[in-house]
Structures are given as structure tokens and as C-alpha cells.
Amino acid sequence: MEFDYLQVEDVEALHDMALRDFGGVPGREKGKLEAKLALPMSGYGDYERYPTIEEKAAVYYYHLASGHCFTDGNKRTSYLATFTFLDLNGYSLLVDDEEVFQWTLRLADDSNRPEFEEVVNWIKRYICKYDYED
Numbered sequence: 001m002e003f004d005y006l007q008v009e010d011v012e013a014l015h016d017m018a019l020r021d022f023g024g025v026p027g028r029e030k031g032k033l034e035a036k037l038a039l040p041m042s043g044y045g046d047y048e049r050y051p052t053i054e055e056k057a058a059v060y061y062y063h064l065a066s067g068h069c070f071t072d073g074n075k076r077t078s079y080l081a082t083f084t085f086l087d088l089n090g091y092s093l094l095v096d097d098e099e100v101f102q103w104t105l106r107l108a109d110d111s112n113r114p115e116f117e118e119v120v121n122w123i124k125r126y127i128c129k130y131d132y133e134d
Helices: 008-022 032-041 053-066 074-088 097-108 116-126
Strands: 091-093 128-129
Touching: 008 032, 008 074, 032 053, 053 074, 053 097, 053 116, 053 128, 074 091, 074 097, 097 116, 116 128
Parallel strands: none
Antiparallel strands: 091 128
16 A cells, blocks of 8 residues: 655644644754654565554654654644644544543653554554545
């Protein structure tokens, strides 16, 4: 299956939107964002490190929340990037805002961060494919 991935410009625009709407300090550390955005596509030959939509979404969510790519707004950006990636590929998460808020806080907390596989399973629990009818 082929996926549409987020580009640096996409995530920077989501970050700018989050800061504009909710405040914060602009800026980012060069190189970190590029490295995190390469992860969902990583692999070699016919091997994909993260082959499923759930794993790829979890990579965005987990690594952007914990990776400190931006001076401020990392948690907001991770949430927006994850949901945007899913939307680009015809999926959504049907989960209430409070649960997303709590998960996002945990992902950014070095002392309480869930294991990556737990994030994948959480996404599997709430993911839903759009069902478009023409």
C-alpha cells in the first residue's frame, strides 16, 4: 500500500497554526524535524520498518511529541501531524478529546511515556477508514 507522508513544510505549517491559535514561542532546531519525518518511511529494500498505517501514525505521534523538534508546541504539533497524516490517507481516529489530551501529555513525559507498541495498539483501537460513497 502506498501512503501520503507529511513533508517538513506541512508540519511547520501545522506548528505555526498551533502557535497562532494557542500561543507559544516560535523556532525549531534544524535537523531534528527532518529526522523524525523520515522515520515512517524508513526501511531498506523490500523491508519497511513501520509497514502499517497504525505504526506510521504512531511514529508521528510518539516522536514529534517526545522529540523536541520545536522550541514550543511539540505536543500540539504531534497531535495535529498525526491526525493530518491519517486524514491524508483516508483514516481518522474516533476518540474523545480528553483521551487524546491525556495520551499526548504522556507521550511528552519522559518519566511516564508508554512504549511505542502501546501507542500503536491505542491507534488500532480508535482508527477508522473513511467510507466514501460516490
